[in-house]
Amino acid sequence: MLSKKWISLAAILAVAAAGTAWGVARWRHGQVFIGTDNAYVKGHVTSVASRIPGPLLTVEVTDNQFVRAGQVLATVDPRDFDANAARAEASLQEASSSVTLDQARVAQAQAQVEAALSQKKLAETELARFKALYERQSIAKQKFDHVQTQAEVAGAQVDAARKQVAAAQGLLSVSRGKVAGAQAALAAAKLQRSYCTIVAPCDGYVSRKMGEAGMVVAPGQPICAIVPLGQEEVWIEANFKETQLRRVRPGQPVKLVADLDEKAVFGGRVESISAGTGAAFSLLPAENATGNWVKVVQRVPVRIKLDPGADPAHRLRLGLTVSAEIDTRD
Structure with missing residues (x-):
């Protein structure tokens, strides 16, 4: 009987010792880990939205589908944006034609300046010759006055021709400005047209798909989300x-x-x-x-x-x- 009590006591002490050791080990583990x-x-969750208004022609993805960056997700009806691009292209051609016409006017005005300079040079030569004759009293004063007037008229014609060149160059600058504006408008129209194709911004899985074909979307309206993993x-x-x-x-x-x-x-x-x-x-x-x-x-x-x-x-x-x-x- 006595041996059984010692055996029971030893078992209890062993269990207590094991429990204490386990508790200490867990306590020390909890202090470090x-x-x-x-x-x-x-x-990251990347929301994909339309940047332009219009009806969705196609939605080419489904929920939980894996997509690559640049893959087409949906398309917006491009007809309105094609028309805008066509109008911008026509405006650019019109402005380019105006530039060509103004360049021809500048060239014509410059040619008139050259002709007026030649007339002025000839008139000044005649004036010098008639002046020498008048000083020797070989011609009448009326004749000399006539030649002198022609020289003054030739000088005025040169000034007028140069002003025409300046005016033509001003019109040319305006036309070139219109060309720059038309080019910017065309670039903006093409950029808007490019937004008709909605692509994935990154690799990932499609989530929260809300866009459906035929639905009219507004700028900034979410179509789906891309979750990269x-x-x-x-x-x-x-x-x-x-x-x-x-x-x-x-x-x-x-x-x-x-x-x-x-x-x-x-x-x-x-x-x-x-x-x-x-x-x-x-x-x-x-x-x-x-x-x-x-x-x-x-x-x-x-x-x-x-x-x-x-x-x-x-x-x-x-x-x-x-x-x-x-x-x-x-």
């Missing part, structure tokens, strides 16, 4: 208690287990710690300046970056729940 179940998969596009946001962050530093390794498959373990590293708690950035922050204040442990978001090649199959999807455990031994 801090964890939380309040963690979620986050990522690449290595740099997905991260984990773990909300740790403020009492757990004393030893947390960027760069520390993190063990991640998704509820999707508890057997799948993903590696990561602490990338950054939020500048404020979740309550600080909430839509309706808590009002603590009251008489019935109760202290509540706050949670601070910690951004965790996945290790390269941690999720090659892209199993992690936005919003999934994840368990995160940070190794703070460093």
Whole structure:
């Protein structure tokens, strides 16, 4: 009987010792490895919207379809924009024709200047010759006055021809300005026409598809969203208690287990710690300046970056729940 009591006591002590050892081990583990179940998969969501108004001719994707950057997602009826581009093209041709005509007018005016200069030179030569004859009294004063008047008229004609050149050059500048405006209008019309084809801005999966063929869309109206699941596009946001962050530093390794498959373990590293708690950035922050204040442990978001090649199959999807455990031994 006595031996049975000692055996029972020894068993109890052994169980107590094992429990104590296990508790100490768990306590020491909890001091070094801090964890939380309040963690979620986050990522970029790119909204795709029409930049122009009009009816959708086609919508070429479905929900959850993988698309490449530049792949056509939908098309808007382009007929109105084709007409605008045609009008802009016609305006450009008209302005270009005006430039050609004004260039011809400038050339004609410059030729008239050259002709007027030749007439002026001839008149000045005649004036010099008749002046010498008049000074020798070989011709009458009336004849000399007539030649002198012709020289003055030739000079005035040169001035008039030069003013015509300036006027023609002014018209040419105006026409060139119209050409520049017509070119800008044509470029804008072609740009608007290019918006009729809506393409994927990045690689990813189509989500929240709202556009359907025949639907009239307005500028900025969402058609669908693209969710990229690449290595740099997905991260984990773990909300740790403020009492757990004393030893947390960027760069520390993190063990991640998704509820999707508890057997799948993903590696990561602490990338950054939020500048404020979740309550600080909430839509309706808590009002603590009251008489019935109760202290509540706050949670601070910690951004965790996945290790390269941690999720090659892209199993992690936005919003999934994840368990995160940070190794703070460093």
